[in-house]
Amino acid sequence: MTSAFRDPTIQMAHGAGGQASRRLIEGLLRPAFGNDLLDPLADAALLPGGLALTTDSFVVHPLAFPGGSIGELAVHGTINDLAVSGATPIALTASLILEAGLEREILEREVRAMAEAANRAGCPIATGDTKVVEHGKADGLYINTTGLGRLHPNASLGADRVTPGDKILLSGAIADHGVAIMLARDELAMESDVRSDTRSVLPLTTALLDAWGAEIKWMRDATRGGIATVLNELAHDADVGVVLTEEAVPIHDAVRGACELLGLEPYHVANEGQYLAVVSAAVAEEALEQLRAIEGGDEAALIGEVSDASRRLVLGKTPFGGTRVIDMLIGDPLPRIC
Amino acid sequence: MTSAFRDPTIQMAHGAGGQASRRLIEGLLRPAFGNDLLDPLADAALLPGGLALTTDSFVVHPLAFPGGSIGELAVHGTINDLAVSGATPIALTASLILEAGLEREILEREVRAMAEAANRAGCPIATGDTKVVEHGKADGLYINTTGLGRLHPNASLGADRVTPGDKILLSGAIADHGVAIMLARDELAMESDVRSDTRSVLPLTTALLDAWGAEIKWMRDATRGGIATVLNELAHDADVGVVLTEEAVPIHDAVRGACELLGLEPYHVANEGQYLAVVSAAVAEEALEQLRAIEGGDEAALIGEVSDASRRLVLGKTPFGGTRVIDMLIGDPLPRIC
Incomplete structure (x- = not known):
């Protein structure tokens, strides 16, 4: 089986959320993963029992910027995907990919930023994972957050x-x-x-x-x-x-x-x-x-x-x-x- | 507040799952994220309502190896974390970090491997995310999978x-x-x-x-x-x-x-x-x-x-x-x- 996605290599635009991203999702990911739950263009999947599930990886550069940093972005982004799906967050996961050589102070700062953002939203970070790759195989720190939420009883969105x-x-x-x-x-x-x-x-x-x-x-x-x-x-x-x-x-x-x-x-x-x-x-x-x-x-x-x-x-x-x-x-x- | 984790930089051993990983988790991550749900050393978090949640990022090198590849590893790994927690998978999420320049054939192969592994386990990939980083800022392809499961009615593990x-x-x-x-x-x-x-x-x-x-x-x-x-x-x-x-x-x-x-x-x-x-x-x-x-x-x-x-x-x-x-x-x- 060949997919409808025919771009020979992945380019930055495939991650930008625009037309190239849509081509990748509609041409390859949606057909491959196709199932009743999957709507890759929505912010979260709605599961039986009134649950909502969403995932996002964060690769922002630089790690810190005026008004925020990758840690709080990673928590807010996933909470927001649940929120606009009409769901209230129950729990988040946090998975870190660290580049060898990353300074402890930076990691501490971002872990704290995640914890504070999660606390403010009243949503626990319930489980996590940490991987380390060699220097030059990442860019300091990438964070995946996945959020589980429960649909608001009044939500009727679509x-x-x-x-x-x-x-x-x-x-x-x-x-x-x-x-x-x-x-x-x-x-x-x-x-x-x-x-x-x-x-x-x-x-x-x-x-x-x-x-x-x-x-x-x-x-x-x-x-x-x-x-x-x-x-x-x-x-x-x-x-x-x-x-x-x-x-x-x-x-x-x-x-x-x-x-x-x-x-x-x-x-x-x-x-x-x-x-x-x-x-x-x-x-x-x-x-x-x-x-x-x-x-x-x-x-x-x-x-x-x-x-x-x-x-x-x-x-x-x-x-x-x-x-x-x-x-x-x-x-x-x-x-x-x- | 300073953390008990005092290693000045992150090294490969912090991702190896042994003593250095435990030092990072117990010294920094667990205190920062501390809440009733969090037990970062367990394979999955147990949530109210008989739900289990687990996350893992996969950075295996090389991407393909005798007997498997990163795609099926990413699906099996998360299903296994739920399984040994006494849970049956309900849904998975898949989040890809792609290095610019990655060949379409490799991405297709790994997406198919994920889909096939998920199908074999009877667990849908319900939602996903794709990010792209510049050439030299990743190593082809990193995959996060997060799994939501329901506890087996007979499970009484601890x-x-x-x-x-x-x-x-x-x-x-x-x-x-x-x-x-x-x-x-x-x-x-x-x-x-x-x-x-x-x-x-x-x-x-x-x-x-x-x-x-x-x-x-x-x-x-x-x-x-x-x-x-x-x-x-x-x-x-x-x-x-x-x-x-x-x-x-x-x-x-x-x-x-x-x-x-x-x-x-x-x-x-x-x-x-x-x-x-x-x-x-x-x-x-x-x-x-x-x-x-x-x-x-x-x-x-x-x-x-x-x-x-x-x-x-x-x-x-x-x-x-x-x-x-x-x-x-x-x-x-x-x-x-x-």
């Missing part, structure tokens, strides 16, 4: 529940994480106070589900590939159009400036503490007010709506009345962002 | 249940995996038909629990650090002595010869398809006969017993009436074995 007229909420300002990583790599050679947005979105997702139940139709965190990729996946998976009101998307000035300098589309830049929710129009304004009242939700915004025109496309409406097509990420302008 | 007089069963011949890896690395420059023992031990553990329930007191797979390390952990955790009848331990001739050439103690060499079980003396002979009747169990053996003398020590009884102390692994003679 692309198949999305219908034209639904509104799209965003939990806060975008592109902070990707730009913070670029600054930490000193690729801009500029001073800035941009900080990664790494955080648990669990309080924000839980509040929506507590209050609105089935009126919350779909949620997804906007990590690799940014909100553009996630909205394209929404348009594709729900077979709908997505209309983005561009001036409604919160972007910090310093982040916008850095993206302009680098020629990056902020919609393609990774976030580590933001998610998108599709909610029924009837509750959208109230749900937004609720998000804004929660600590860390003050920059939440209603950024667009679901349409029955231009299916499988994301259209951006500019402040001047123009319309443009917003594609998912192609290539990998920001490798190893998480 | 070091605290082990008492003097209990017998120790071993599922088959030891050291095949480690020696196969050494041969694959061509470090012996010799011809041999030694093959890795990578396999699921689930049929063997389930049969014992089905038949004997609480008479099966403790199980552990003998991976990194070999049976010597696992038996030392048993002696330590149960606060008992372990007496090993050395001539009863099955070792294939070619494996024994290779170990002699390399100056390796076979008891320290990793296995990937063998486990140890402590069973009450009353059922030991019958349980052994049962194991031997199962496909793949024909080399099972009764290799020793639990004693109330020489607590926290493993003593080997030689065929000539001598006695020696068998230590856990120190250092890492066989790095990246799994």
Whole structure:
């Protein structure tokens, strides 16, 4: 059996979360692992008995950056995958791949960062594993976290529940994480106070589900590939159009400036503490007010709506009345962002 | 807060599963992650509701070797951690870290190996993740698998249940995996038909629990650090002595010869398809006969017993009436074995 994935070698873009990643997943991984549970494009697998399971490996470079480090990123990322799947974390696993020669202080710092992030989220790290590879066979430290969660009793999420007229909420300002990583790599050679947005979105997702139940139709965190990729996946998976009101998307000035300098589309830049929710129009304004009242939700915004025109496309409406097509990420302008 | 782990840098031995690994786990990881669920020295965490959770990252070098490859190793290893914890797998996760430049054929081969191993064990791969790092920042392919299982209704396992007089069963011949890896690395420059023992031990553990329930007191797979390390952990955790009848331990001739050439103690060499079980003396002979009747169990053996003398020590009884102390692994003679 040959697979539909025909790229001769693996390239950085296959890990970027955009079109090349999708080609690898749809062409090779999904057919090979194919089973009833597997939906590799969702954030977590839903298992019988109301359980949710998700896994992520973290290879961010550098290990520490303004606003965070790989340890807390690894915990928040997996908690967020459960959260946007409508689940509450029960337990995490932590598996470390260490490069020989790694300084104890760095390992201590990241282990503490993991423990503190897990404590803040009220989720125990229940088991772990440690491997060591020779110097030059890793890049300091890679972390896998896997999360087991239990579905919120009110959760009724799925692309198949999305219908034209639904509104799209965003939990806060975008592109902070990707730009913070670029600054930490000193690729801009500029001073800035941009900080990664790494955080648990669990309080924000839980509040929506507590209050609105089935009126919350779909949620997804906007990590690799940014909100553009996630909205394209929404348009594709729900077979709908997505209309983005561009001036409604919160972007910090310093982040916008850095993206302009680098020629990056902020919609393609990774976030580590933001998610998108599709909610029924009837509750959208109230749900937004609720998000804004929660600590860390003050920059939440209603950024667009679901349409029955231009299916499988994301259209951006500019402040001047123009319309443009917003594609998912192609290539990998920001490798190893998480 | 400073940790009790004071080694200035990480070295290969910290990943070998022996004393240095234990120092890292007990000195840093367990105190930092400390919670009621965490027992980093057990194969899986037991969660409320009869669930078991385990994680392992695989960095074996080379990726393919006589008898197996990293893909099936990654699936079998995690299934085995659940199996010896008395659990039946419900679902696995698969997270890949790929080195840019990896050939598609290799990735395809390993993804298929994972899928086939999971199918044979009747356990779906429910969700996954893929990251790519630059050429030179990994070694082809690293795989994390995490397994969720449900406890066997008859399982009542724990070091605290082990008492003097209990017998120790071993599922088959030891050291095949480690020696196969050494041969694959061509470090012996010799011809041999030694093959890795990578396999699921689930049929063997389930049969014992089905038949004997609480008479099966403790199980552990003998991976990194070999049976010597696992038996030392048993002696330590149960606060008992372990007496090993050395001539009863099955070792294939070619494996024994290779170990002699390399100056390796076979008891320290990793296995990937063998486990140890402590069973009450009353059922030991019958349980052994049962194991031997199962496909793949024909080399099972009764290799020793639990004693109330020489607590926290493993003593080997030689065929000539001598006695020696068998230590856990120190250092890492066989790095990246799994």
